[in-house]
Amino acid sequence: MAFEVSEKIQAILDMINEFVDKELVPMERDIFEKEPAEMEPELEKKREMVRRMELWAPLHPKEYGGMALPLMESAMVFEALGRSPMGLYVFGCQAPDAGNIEILHKYGTPEQKEKYCRPAVEGKIRSCFAMTEVEVAGSNPTWLLTTAEKDGDDYVINGHKWYASSCDGSNFAIVMAETNPEAESNHMKASMIIVPTDTPGFNMVRNISIMGHVGSGYNSHAEVLFQNCRVPQENILGGEGMGFVLAQERLGPGRIHHCMRWIGIMNRCFDLMCSYAKKRRRTPTKVLADSDIIKSYVAESAADILSSRLMVLNTAWVIENKGVKEAMKDISIIKFHVANAMQRVIDRALQVHGGLGMSDDTPIAWYYAHERAARIYDGADEVHKISAGRRILREY
Numbered sequence: 001m002a003f004e005v006s007e008k009i010q011a012i013l014d015m016i017n018e019f020v021d022k023e024l025v026p027m028e029r030d031i032f033e034k035e036p037a038e039m040e041p042e043l044e045k046k047r048e049m050v051r052r053m054e055l056w057a058p059l060h061p062k063e064y065g066g067m068a069l070p071l072m073e074s075a076m077v078f079e080a081l082g083r084s085p086m087g088l089y090v091f092g093c094q095a096p097d098a099g100n101i102e103i104l105h106k107y108g109t110p111e112q113k114e115k116y117c118r119p120a121v122e123g124k125i126r127s128c129f130a131m132t133e134v135e136v137a138g139s140n141p142t143w144l145l146t147t148a149e150k151d152g153d154d155y156v157i158n159g160h161k162w163y164a165s166s167c168d169g170s171n172f173a174i175v176m177a178e179t180n181p182e183a184e185s186n187h188m189k190a191s192m193i194i195v196p197t198d199t200p201g202f203n204m205v206r207n208i209s210i211m212g213h214v215g216s217g218y219n220s221h222a223e224v225l226f227q228n229c230r231v232p233q234e235n236i237l238g239g240e241g242m243g244f245v246l247a248q249e250r251l252g253p254g255r256i257h258h259c260m261r262w263i264g265i266m267n268r269c270f271d272l273m274c275s276y277a278k279k280r281r282r283t284p285t286k287v288l289a290d291s292d293i294i295k296s297y298v299a300e301s302a303a304d305i306l307s308s309r310l311m312v313l314n315t316a317w318v319i320e321n322k323g324v325k326e327a328m329k330d331i332s333i334i335k336f337h338v339a340n341a342m343q344r345v346i347d348r349a350l351q352v353h354g355g356l357g358m359s360d361d362t363p364i365a366w367y368y369a370h371e372r373a374a375r376i377y378d379g380a381d382e383v384h385k386i387s388a389g390r391r392i393l394r395e396y
């Protein structure tokens with residue numbers, strides 16, 4: 001793979017880095033102190049600035065107003081945006097909308113695209129993705145209790161989901177439900193169905209209170225009860241039994257973007273750690289950086305960042321040049337490797353800051369709590385290690 005960054009992308013990255021430093025870093029403390037709804041007017045102003053800079057929706061289709069950057073380039077943009085907790089939202093490429101838009105664009109009917117995909121890209125509406133269930137293991141995606149039964153021209157959905165991120169205030173959900181229980185393969189039993197969140201029977205029970213997450217608005221995670229929730233059959237996405245095919249499509253490039261955002265977080269924490277180590281005195285004449293143990297934290301963190309970055313860009317290159325299927329082993333490896341590397345880097349940065357690291361005077365403590373989830377969502381560490389190990393051993 002080639003490592004050069006084109007002039008065009010370098011110019012975009014420079015603009016994003018400047019914007020993050022000037023416009024987003026100064027308002028970061030708000031996320032510790034304000035409700036998301038209170039922050040919304042200020043965030044909307046920033047989103048408008050991004051639109052005027054023509055940097056809106058770097059990932060999404062051009063015909064709907066996005067930049068449609070290829071995977072390798074969008075990956076680097078995610079790294080730059082990851083340096084601020086608000087980066088992705090302000091640039092119109094936050095999860096779970098990003099993944100939903102991707103599959104709507106690829107598999108949606110023309111009507112579905114106009115009704116859901118276009119306004120989601122434009123940032124006029126938000127969406128959520130409801131797959132994980134309360135009663136059964138989310139790590140086993142073929143085991144779903146939620147059903148969508150045909151009745152006349154409709155599907156009637158019943159089931160109990162949770163962790164529907166960003167459900168609060170969203171306009172529609174993409175719901176994974178069993179439509180074909182008689183299918184021979186467990187992988188062909190479920191489908192994705194678009195459900196407007198104001199449909200009777202779509203009952204948001206609560207926003208779950210989660211370590212490090214604010215608990216409402218776009219940064220929330222909901223429990224949802226589907227009780228005879230009726231939607232037209234035309235709301236099916238990509239055809240009956242296609243749920244897992246679409247889920248794989250959604251998660252491949254999605255994991256590249258998660259990992260690059262995490263590398264952005266590592267870069268930020270690394271900068272904070274190094275600058276603090278250079279200025280914090282441990283004696284009247286020595287700073288923390290003079291200590292060899294602090295130098296080893298710096299070196300280990302640099303190694304975590306560099307190895308993560310090379311692995312993720314290499315995986316993005318494989319996806320772009322050979323397809324998602326060829327990259328399955330690498331996607332699993334980066335998912336657990338980078339999530340753990342990020343936690344090590346955040347932890348060292350917190351440690352070097354001492355008591356200051358535990359406070360909300362830097363974003364490190366927020367990252368420490370907020371990003372713990374990275375080792376669980378989109379496949380827990382164990383699931384990816386088992387999958388990668390199985391694929392590797394198959395070759396022997």
Ligand SMILES: Cc1cc2nc3c(=O)[nH]c(=O)nc-3n(C[C@H](O)[C@H](O)[C@H](O)COP(=O)(O)OP(=O)(O)OC[C@H]3O[C@@H](n4cnc5c(N)ncnc54)[C@H](O)[C@@H]3O)c2cc1C
Nearest residue numbers: 129130131132137138139163164165373376377378380382
């Ligand atoms: C912040 C956050 C956001 C999320 N957003 C969404 C969303 O938008 N939409 C959505 O549908 N879901 C979402 N999820 C849910 C997430 O995808 C699931 O939590 C995840 O898939 C794990 O499923 P589970 O919680 O049911 O854990 P389980 O499957 O019950 O597993 C529990 C633990 O067991 C271990 N384990 C699991 N399988 C194995 C195995 N085979 N061998 C050994 N150990 C194993 C792992 O350590 C795992 O953490 C989100 C979760 C979080 C934390």
